[in-house]
Amino acid sequence: MTTTATNERTPVILWLRRDLRLQDNPALNHAAETGRPVIPVYILDEAGEGRPRGAASLWWLDKSLRALAESFAERGASLILRRGDSEAVLRTLITQTGATAVFLNRLFEPEAWARDADIAHGLKAEGIEVKGYNGSLLTRPGSVLNGSGGPYKVFTPFHRFLLATAVQPAHTTGPRDLSGAPDVASETIDDWGLHPQHPDWSRRFDWTPGETGATAELGRFVTHGLANYGKGRDMPGVPATSRLSPYLHWGEISPWRAIAAARKTAADGKVPGAEADKFVAEIGWREFSAHLLHHFPTLPTHAFRPEFDAFPWRDDDVAFAAWTRGQTGYPVVDAGMRQLWATGWMHNRVRMIVASFLIKHLLIDWRRGEAWFWDTLVDADLASNVQNWQWVAGSGADASPYFRIFNPITQGEKFDADGTYVRKWVPELRKVPDRWLHAPWTAAPETLREAGVQLGTHYPHPIVDHTEARNRALEALKTVSGRRADASGD
Template sequence: MTTRPAPVIVWFRQDLRLADNPALDHAVRTGRPLIPVYILDDGPAVRRIGAASRWWLDGSLRALDADLRRRGAQLVLRRGDSEAELRRLIAETGADTVFMNRRFEPDAFLHDADIAHALTADGVECHGYNGALLARPGAVRTGSGGPYRVFTPFLKALLEAAAPPAPMPAPAAVEAVSRLASGSLDDWALRPTTPDWAGGFDWTPGEAGAATALAAFVGRGLKTYSKGRDHPAEPSVSRLSPHLHWGEIHPWRAVETARRAASNGHVAPAEAEKFVAELGWRDFSAQLLHHFPQMTDTAFRPGYDLMPWRDDPDGLEAWKRGRTGYPIIDAGMRQLWTTGWMHNRVRMIVASFLVKDLLIDWRAGEAWFWDTLVDADLASNVQNWQWVAGSGADASPWFRIFNPVTQGQKFDADGRYVRRWVPELARLPDRWLHAPWTAPAEVLRAAGVRLDRGGYPAPIVDHAAARDRALQALRALPATGD
């Protein structure tokens, strides 16, 4: 009589793919039956994901389950405390090993470590891998052994030291434990219903959607990426950020695909390397947050926590709703609300406006982005907000304050972006589009534009005066390193 080998658990989290998945690959190599599981844990140990991210998670889990079912398995869904649910699965099935890809955000990293230590103490093996980054935090260090705080040397060291893992094809078939109790995505209700504010989300979550997005980008946007990426009306960005965040594609595969296009003569090598550098910035953000976990709540440069932030609920609400009176700001915030995403150049402009024109704490902006972005990644979100605020590592200096009018004129010169997202200004000539309050009354009438609460709002703040106010606030701080 032969004894059936104990099954192994594959614990999916932010690695919702089958190909190039180290945890899944190692589990399959054991030759033992698998239990693929996703646990929705809304407990206090890790920051609860935002509403837009929950929408994405629903679609990504459905895609992953469909991919597993085509291979003879299914995704087991559990909801509750992660350790408790893993222990229930172990008790139900006799599983004695857990495979997972590590999460590196500070709270998640510690939470996973606590679970692994507790299970190991009870005789359950736990194996963790890096399936999310080009290099795990700590793998790339300065000559003195510390973490990098400046991006350019970090990127150079990263690309010299890190090497892409060998391709791991998706398994052709998955032997899995059957008839396990599983939750229902319909019951989880991750998508909004009343109202369905996600009706304008034009995305395809899942591994296949990630592959399609990468192919479309390499086929078109990558050719002019270094310059086109600054122009929000141009299709020159990859739109891979939510796919990368949820682990629907390995970042090394994106690197290799871009470099292959360069080696084949499809794009200039400099364009491919610019894209690789942006992926490196993602790693830079992850390693900063891993080594400096206080960044989620406090300024990386402590002096900036003494900034005299203003309590301005009306200004914050106008910013959130795209009603500031500055067209490029309002276009970006409306794009975010409608699609769950915003072009990167515009993210910098709207962040500068909130922090420096309105003098509202960057943490208020970070919280709004966390809830409304489908690509809300903790490390990238915190690092990028602190970069704009001047308080982060290798940050843009505080005195660099974007002028929302000139930024619009420079990066949306023909107004296509603003006209799409602020249609009430669509008939306004280019000359006046980015500063409609400067247009003559007859021009406004001809374009059907009213600058009042019933039409398009007048600016909620004068940029020149706001800039002076921000610089005065900076001068009042202790030495900040700027």
């Protein structure tokens, strides 16, 4: 391939991926600063990033791209949609438009990183300029290293170093005028069929994907949720979480902007500083997960602590199906799984509870649970998903102790004491008194009759006994720990 001579009117390609915003978008800003016409393109490359996207993610992508196309149109540009192999599509666009440069925000997952590097090397060899930036993390992986020059494996020192060294970029609103790019053929989002059909299981999704939705969600959070974030984020019946995770994953908002909003709210005296710090720490865990996956590319398939790869998992398809459907007989577990199916999202505390139940109570491989989350979460993020599942399993970096086995009864009683969450997602139990709500099988028969509940008919009996399951898990864990430890009762 040969290229035309670069001049001030030669267009440049803006290759969008998980940076679906105009504000605080370094690749977009640098492309516009060239003074040349900018051609924004999104390529639906289902294999290019290593793992095909899940159904809920495709639902989100459909809505996000529609919103992004409107934003570009308001500034005089057309968002070009193409489906296929990323390199082949880019080369076709270069031939069609005479573009001599490609601007992009980097992806840091191992397979996507390697794919992008191969594309960049190939295009540069043929005279095409390729410019990459960090638009998704507070700082790029490899920039936060310990005293020995290696990656941190414990969160607290990682986060401390991150906050001390990462530099917040100036806020940008994006170029106001992006007109002047040559006309380029585009596919339509309707042709891609990303929205679920027959049946449309997304009807209860309560999200507004896109940059405008992200801004609104951030505003809601700092106004109504941040003041009680430290405690409230553990209460699934309380709207205290940020709900920013899908917007951060798809790059509809910069993590720096989320942090700046929280810190400003605290600086203005509207919330305690400790609440903002706690939120920043949760952004830090997202960062920690991304850095770990970049340095340890086998995390999606192998335990970070290799001894856990010898764990004696059980192949129990019946139990796994009950877990996915929210029919385990443990109300807080079932509420979480039903919330996930209905909304494409699950409260963070409940994610830990349901993951622990699958791994420790059912002894089902964490990778099966991670795959289910990947398909059903609108915020499915490879690094965070894998890191969090391994954290619960005890096999990850800085993980929960392997012998920590969540008691789903006491977890429900502690974090959903008034039953708001369970009664919303497990309505067949809504009349069961609080005292027995999280363990309905312990209620007297007349109490259940008065509540209109017959176990085994209206709501299932527990598929495992908690005490027996805990003891079984501890015996299995001896194979990787070499010793027996007392189970945590939380």
